[in-house]
Amino acid sequence: MSRKVRADIHLDAIVHNYRLAKAQAPTAMAAAIVKANAYGHGAVPVARALANDADAFGVACVEEAMELREAGLRQPIILLEGFFDADELPLIAEHGFWPALHSEHQVRWLEQFSSPARFPVWLKLDTGMHRLGVAPDQVESLVARLRQCEVVSEVLLMTHFARSDEPSLPMTRDQLGCFDRVAAQLGLGASLSNSAAVMAWPEAHRQWLRPGIMLYGATPFGESNPVADQLRAGMTLSSEIIAVREVPAGETVGYGATFSCDRTRRIGTVAMGYGDGYPRHARNGTPVLVEGVRTSLAGRVSMDMLTVDLTDIPQADIGSRVELWGQRLPVSEVAQWCDTIPYTLLTCLTPRVPRVYSD
Numbered sequence: 001m002s003r004k005v006r007a008d009i010h011l012d013a014i015v016h017n018y019r020l021a022k023a024q025a026p027t028a029m030a031a032a033i034v035k036a037n038a039y040g041h042g043a044v045p046v047a048r049a050l051a052n053d054a055d056a057f058g059v060a061c062v063e064e065a066m067e068l069r070e071a072g073l074r075q076p077i078i079l080l081e082g083f084f085d086a087d088e089l090p091l092i093a094e095h096g097f098w099p100a101l102h103s104e105h106q107v108r109w110l111e112q113f114s115s116p117a118r119f120p121v122w123l124k125l126d127t128g129m130h131r132l133g134v135a136p137d138q139v140e141s142l143v144a145r146l147r148q149c150e151v152v153s154e155v156l157l158m159t160h161f162a163r164s165d166e167p168s169l170p171m172t173r174d175q176l177g178c179f180d181r182v183a184a185q186l187g188l189g190a191s192l193s194n195s196a197a198v199m200a201w202p203e204a205h206r207q208w209l210r211p212g213i214m215l216y217g218a219t220p221f222g223e224s225n226p227v228a229d230q231l232r233a234g235m236t237l238s239s240e241i242i243a244v245r246e247v248p249a250g251e252t253v254g255y256g257a258t259f260s261c262d263r264t265r266r267i268g269t270v271a272m273g274y275g276d277g278y279p280r281h282a283r284n285g286t287p288v289l290v291e292g293v294r295t296s297l298a299g300r301v302s303m304d305m306l307t308v309d310l311t312d313i314p315q316a317d318i319g320s321r322v323e324l325w326g327q328r329l330p331v332s333e334v335a336q337w338c339d340t341i342p343y344t345l346l347t348c349l350t351p352r353v354p355r356v357y358s359d
Contacts, residue, residue: 003271004240007349009041009357010217010327011049013232017215018053020230021198025205029055031078031191033212035064040346041216041234044071045357051075056098058210062088065097078122081132082106086113093117093151100124100158102132107142110149118153121146122191125182127175129162136182143186156189156208157182164196164204165220172197176204196220199227218342219332235346236326237278237353241290241318243269244310253307254299259284266310267298270322275303277349278324279338282306286337289323290316 022030032054038046047057047068056076059065061084065077082099083092086109092099093115100122101107110121123142126133134142139157146155159179163171176192183190191208193201198209200221213220216235219228247267253259268290274280278301286297290313298309310316325331331342338345 004238005272005276005353006238007040007353007355008236008238008326009045009355010232010234010236011045011357011359013217013327014041014046014215014234015049015053016232017217017234018050018211020227021195021209021211021214022053024198024202024227025193025209028205028207028209030209030211031056031058031076032215033058033080033210034068035060035080035212036347039213039216039343040349042355042357043067044073045355046215047071047073049359056208058212062091062097065095066091069095076120083109089113089151090115093119098122101142101146102126102134104134104138104142107145107149110151111145113151115151118151120154120156121152122156122158125157125159125179127159127178128171129160129175131160133159136178139182140186143188154189156191157186158191158208161192161194161197161201161204164194164201165222167196167200167221172201172204176201199225213343216346218330218335218346220341233325233327233330235331237272237324237349238326239270239272239322239324241268241308241310241316241320241322242271242305244316244318245269252299255302256300259299259307265298266314268308268310268316268320268322270306270308271304272306272322272324273302273304275350276353277345278306279340279345279348281340282334282338286334287329289329291320292323292328294329 032050034043037043058078077097079099082101098120102124124133146152189207192204193209195214197204217231217233247261249263280301293313295309299307325334335342
């Protein structure tokens, strides 16, 4: 009998979430970010589901872009980290990818590249995150050079926010101010809004949105947000109970004896572990649903198994379905118990967890 681990991918929910992003700025276009295998959901199935809606797709690199092209996706594809070597430029020109440039050396490579094809480029401005992007005092000269490149059809400015998921803090407004001061005299289109900015910073919407984590139904916020509250989970991760035992008071469960029974407890073993991508550092008390009833982890996560408390779920038994996160248990809530963010839970699932797609 096969192992019962599975990740159900709800493509209709992902389409709903994309449309929700677009509804926040009806005149803007939106690039659906499908990098990292669509945050673990499957880049090609997700992109195909969005094909009738998406204005463009966003990926990290040429390899991810080629996967979409080879699957028949014809929308513009933005290379969010640009190109890593000048040797990639012929492929970019052939397939009409839109590279995001973050350094002068990439501009220089474009100046040295010749092709009959022309394509847009996005120039990333570092407004304070200090990860990628050109300094504000470089932008005007680099835009002038890009406008002279024979292969560049259009230049668009972009930036990335460091704390847009914390709307009460001033940094996003400071970054916006920096961007606007630089962009004011250039007359270029702009893209500033990641998922958090799409939902919480309407003044940052501009011509292009870049919804990422929100497409998959996870909120980037630590508190309620009226838009995020309308998101639908793109994935339900589940498995089954494979063993049940009574553990007496005073006994412990699992590696490291981290869970001690305060009374006789009914413990269920679930076919799911860090070998599947479930976080090993999930704490005792991390929520799960068994037969639709909320309970929690009891003991440390093992490579292929974890243990849950079934004491107050008498109907649970071998074969009972366990939801680790999904439509009834937000991945964002689970992430908080694991001292991480939902991005890592979704993207770290291993290939041995089959993805099952539904419309």
